[in-house]
Amino acid sequence: MAYPANKALTVNADRLWARHMELARIGAIEETGSCRLAMSAEDAEARALFARWCREAGLEVRVDGAGNMFCFRPGLDPERLPVGSGSHLDTQPHGGRFDGISGVLAALEVIETLNDEGIQTNAPLAVINWTNEEGVRYAPALLGSGWYTGLIDEEGLAKAHTPDGILFRDEAKSRGWLGEGSEKFPLGAFLELHIEQGPILEQEQLQIGVVNTVQGLRWLDVEVTGADGHAGTTPLDQRQDALLASARMLVALNEIGRSYGPAARVSVGRLKPETDGPSTIVGRTSFVVDIRHPDAETLEKLTQECAAACASVGASSGCEVECSQRISVPPTVFDETCVAALEQAAIQQGYSYRKMASGALHDAANVARVVPTAMVFVPCKDGISHNVREYASPEDLAAGANVLLHAMLELSK
Amino acid sequence: MAYPANKALTVNADRLWARHMELARIGAIEETGSCRLAMSAEDAEARALFARWCREAGLEVRVDGAGNMFCFRPGLDPERLPVGSGSHLDTQPHGGRFDGISGVLAALEVIETLNDEGIQTNAPLAVINWTNEEGVRYAPALLGSGWYTGLIDEEGLAKAHTPDGILFRDEAKSRGWLGEGSEKFPLGAFLELHIEQGPILEQEQLQIGVVNTVQGLRWLDVEVTGADGHAGTTPLDQRQDALLASARMLVALNEIGRSYGPAARVSVGRLKPETDGPSTIVGRTSFVVDIRHPDAETLEKLTQECAAACASVGASSGCEVECSQRISVPPTVFDETCVAALEQAAIQQGYSYRKMASGALHDAANVARVVPTAMVFVPCKDGISHNVREYASPEDLAAGANVLLHAMLELSK
Numbered sequence: 001m002a003y004p005a006n007k008a009l010t011v012n013a014d015r016l017w018a019r020h021m022e023l024a025r026i027g028a029i030e031e032t033g034s035c036r037l038a039m040s041a042e043d044a045e046a047r048a049l050f051a052r053w054c055r056e057a058g059l060e061v062r063v064d065g066a067g068n069m070f071c072f073r074p075g076l077d078p079e080r081l082p083v084g085s086g087s088h089l090d091t092q093p094h095g096g097r098f099d100g101i102s103g104v105l106a107a108l109e110v111i112e113t114l115n116d117e118g119i120q121t122n123a124p125l126a127v128i129n130w131t132n133e134e135g136v137r138y139a140p141a142l143l144g145s146g147w148y149t150g151l152i153d154e155e156g157l158a159k160a161h162t163p164d165g166i167l168f169r170d171e172a173k174s175r176g177w178l179g180e181g182s183e184k185f186p187l188g189a190f191l192e193l194h195i196e197q198g199p200i201l202e203q204e205q206l207q208i209g210v211v212n213t214v215q216g217l218r219w220l221d222v223e224v225t226g227a228d229g230h231a232g233t234t235p236l237d238q239r240q241d242a243l244l245a246s247a248r249m250l251v252a253l254n255e256i257g258r259s260y261g262p263a264a265r266v267s268v269g270r271l272k273p274e275t276d277g278p279s280t281i282v283g284r285t286s287f288v289v290d291i292r293h294p295d296a297e298t299l300e301k302l303t304q305e306c307a308a309a310c311a312s313v314g315a316s317s318g319c320e321v322e323c324s325q326r327i328s329v330p331p332t333v334f335d336e337t338c339v340a341a342l343e344q345a346a347i348q349q350g351y352s353y354r355k356m357a358s359g360a361l362h363d364a365a366n367v368a369r370v371v372p373t374a375m376v377f378v379p380c381k382d383g384i385s386h387n388v389r390e391y392a393s394p395e396d397l398a399a400g401a402n403v404l405l406h407a408m409l410e411l412s413k
Numbered sequence: 414m415a416y417p418a419n420k421a422l423t424v425n426a427d428r429l430w431a432r433h434m435e436l437a438r439i440g441a442i443e444e445t446g447s448c449r450l451a452m453s454a455e456d457a458e459a460r461a462l463f464a465r466w467c468r469e470a471g472l473e474v475r476v477d478g479a480g481n482m483f484c485f486r487p488g489l490d491p492e493r494l495p496v497g498s499g500s501h502l503d504t505q506p507h508g509g510r511f512d513g514i515s516g517v518l519a520a521l522e523v524i525e526t527l528n529d530e531g532i533q534t535n536a537p538l539a540v541i542n543w544t545n546e547e548g549v550r551y552a553p554a555l556l557g558s559g560w561y562t563g564l565i566d567e568e569g570l571a572k573a574h575t576p577d578g579i580l581f582r583d584e585a586k587s588r589g590w591l592g593e594g595s596e597k598f599p600l601g602a603f604l605e606l607h608i609e610q611g612p613i614l615e616q617e618q619l620q621i622g623v624v625n626t627v628q629g630l631r632w633l634d635v636e637v638t639g640a641d642g643h644a645g646t647t648p649l650d651q652r653q654d655a656l657l658a659s660a661r662m663l664v665a666l667n668e669i670g671r672s673y674g675p676a677a678r679v680s681v682g683r684l685k686p687e688t689d690g691p692s693t694i695v696g697r698t699s700f701v702v703d704i705r706h707p708d709a710e711t712l713e714k715l716t717q718e719c720a721a722a723c724a725s726v727g728a729s730s731g732c733e734v735e736c737s738q739r740i741s742v743p744p745t746v747f748d749e750t751c752v753a754a755l756e757q758a759a760i761q762q763g764y765s766y767r768k769m770a771s772g773a774l775h776d777a778a779n780v781a782r783v784v785p786t787a788m789v790f791v792p793c794k795d796g797i798s799h800n801v802r803e804y805a806s807p808e809d810l811a812a813g814a815n816v817l818l819h820a821m822l823e824l825s826k
Contacts, residue, residue, distance in 0.1 A: 232705050233611035244663055254657055268656060275505070277548070278701035279680070384642060
């Protein structure tokens with residue numbers, strides 16, 4: 001039976017929710033949180049469970065040279081490229097149960113629903129788990145989709161390592177989640193479901209966000225070098241205190257971010273003093289500045305201003321500053337056909353929705369460089385994510401999966 | 414042969430220097446640095462080498478219930494309490510070869526010199542290595558001398574642990590450096606040689622500092638609680654960013670310290686963000702404020718102002734702040750007789766010297782609560798310490814040891 005058979009076709013909301021809860025047992029923290037850093041033992045365990053579910057659903061599980069998992073369902077027309085959908089299973093250190101996970105499980109739920117109804121599509125389908133979206137242990141973030149789309153070349157992937165010097169490929173291989181070669185599995189289209197990670201849908205009481213753009217991102221690596229010293233004997237005006245200089249930089253960076261209006265984001269979520277003694281003046285620190293804006297030109301200007309502020313504060317604090325750009329992802333405009341398929345599905349299903357930009361970066365922003373792509377958002381409570389209190393309701397997740405289901409049917413018909 | 418036999422008696426400068434270099438091989442870092450955190454494997458190895466040298470010099474090595482090493486040389490009068498001298502062998506994470514070490518090795522060199530010359534003293538002598546002066550792994554700092562003088566009771570010692578939860582006593586016992594019971598070895602006097610860790614002696618081209626006071630110290634533990642969040646989606650004006658709030662506090666604390674004039678010290682050498690992801694807003698941090706001043710009343714006022722500033726910045730940054738005082742050591746005035754013995758020895762030996770206050774805290778400041786005590790400083794290059802570049806010359810170390818030698822002879826005669 002080929003599409004369109006039944007526009008009232010819907011996913012199994014209970015199964016989708018139950019799988020969220022089952023997966024969340026792996027790396028569970030603080031009752032409602034998850035800690036599954038990319039290629040950790042917990043990530044490997046989550047991948048194994050997901051692979052088992054895929055195989056039980058009749059999918060062929062394949063792994064590429066960056067550890068990305070592509071789980072294929074054949075189509076009636078072997079000439080067509082697969083319509084892919086998915087997201088990521090890795091989490092932040094204090095992460096939640098939905099960021100990334102919902103996109104992978106919703107795509108799998110689409111397959112399960114088609115299986116239940118005996119529906120075959122003309123194009124093949126693929127459920128995808130991208131490697132290391134969060135970028136906590138391995139830089140850069142979005143490693144798997146970055147490699148897939150050529151943003152990261154073989155050499156870049158070969159060099160990716162933890163702060164402790166563990167190479168990504170060595171660890172991925174030892175965990176059993178590294179495919180061979182540099183072949184990339186081609187896709188005809190890609191759709192990613194994700195929680196919004198912001199407050200807009202909830203505040204506007206909408207069920208669905210059809211995402212047509214993603215704001216651009218830069219990461220600046222900043223290293224501040226002063227001089228170690230004794231906290232008791234060194235007069236305050238003779239210090240080269242790298243931690244104090246860094247504190248001044250963080251304050252300055254925040255002020256710059258605010259001066260660029262409500263669309264700008266400037267954040268420091270990683271700061272490492274090199275020494276750790278309460279009575280030692282810190283001689284060296286490093287931190288990462290995360291800068292985002294939906295307009296490419298403004299993003300560039302904002303980034304330059306942030307780097308200049310670090311240099312200026314360093315000079316006035318007696319410290320040397322090195323500032324280098326590690327990641328640069330331009331703002332993304334999604335594919336019109338994919339956006340239209342999602343919007344049409346939302347309308348068909350009778351959901352309240354809006355078109356919107358994504359405040360967060362996603363694998364879909366990478367994939368959009370080489371494959372027609374779009375995203376669908378579901379609301380999350382209080383806009384909270386990257387946090388153990390992150391929450392999306394079973395109903396909203398099912399609504400998002402239904403939109404995904406009908407958009408995938410449309411694109412693969 | 415009893416003192417005063419020979420006022421021209423001097424220590425063996427070469428032997429004193431060679432032992433510094435030999436000890437520095439244990440836990441060596443970056444060519445001229447040392448990393449021997451208290452009760453680490455490296456600290457245990459340094460203790461073993463020091464104990465061997467003591468035994469070879471005929472001393473009886475004993476260890477008390479806090480791991481302090483007391484190495485005794487008998488006196489002619491068994492009724493007299495020993496005259497002790499020493500310091501500590503543990504170091505900062507990026508520490509040098511002299512801070513603490515010089516005080517222990519100079520005291521041992523005094524014994525070696527007396528042995529070489531066949532001199533016996535009326536009072537017994539003791540060479541002492543105090544446990545965990547630096548307080549890097551185990552809080553509080555000056556753990557061994559704090560317990561010795563009753564500042565830390567048995568319960569406090571039993572609770573001392575690393576940030577990872579390893580109990581001090583468990584580790585000291587497993588390393589073989591924990592004595593039994595709560596007996597404290599009594600002393601009649603205590604002298605500690607130390608590098609100045611400040612710029613004064615070098616700038617004034619003096620060889621010896623006779624230390625008659627030590628500035629007081631407070632440590633404030635500050636915990637800042639905001640909320641984790643996503644760096645891309647959370648607007649800057651809706652964040653509860655604990656790291657940004659901490660940065661503002663560090664800037665405010667430095668301004669307060671400067672407003673109290675050149676004798677004040679306010680430092681933050683330990684700051685820990687609880688999360689570590691570049692795209693996660695930090696929901697929680699902790700840091701330690703190290704506050705010092707030679708005047709007790711001013712120190713109290715300064716501490717209150719620092720705590721108030723943290724509370725105020727927290728409130729204006731949308732974060733909760735908990736501020737608790739972990740350490741409070743009042744300013745110390747040393748014993749007149751001990752100070753006079755050191756000053757007289759410096760004059761006898763023809764060294765240029767001055768009386769001075771110590772900017773750093775030392776075990777001697779604790780010991781002075783229960784035993785007549787004083788300190789002798791030797792210059793260190795550029796005033797640098799707690800740093801791998803820390804340096805004291807062989808000549809200055811020998812001069813300091815000679816002052817110690819003659820002061821110990823005077824006090825034990």
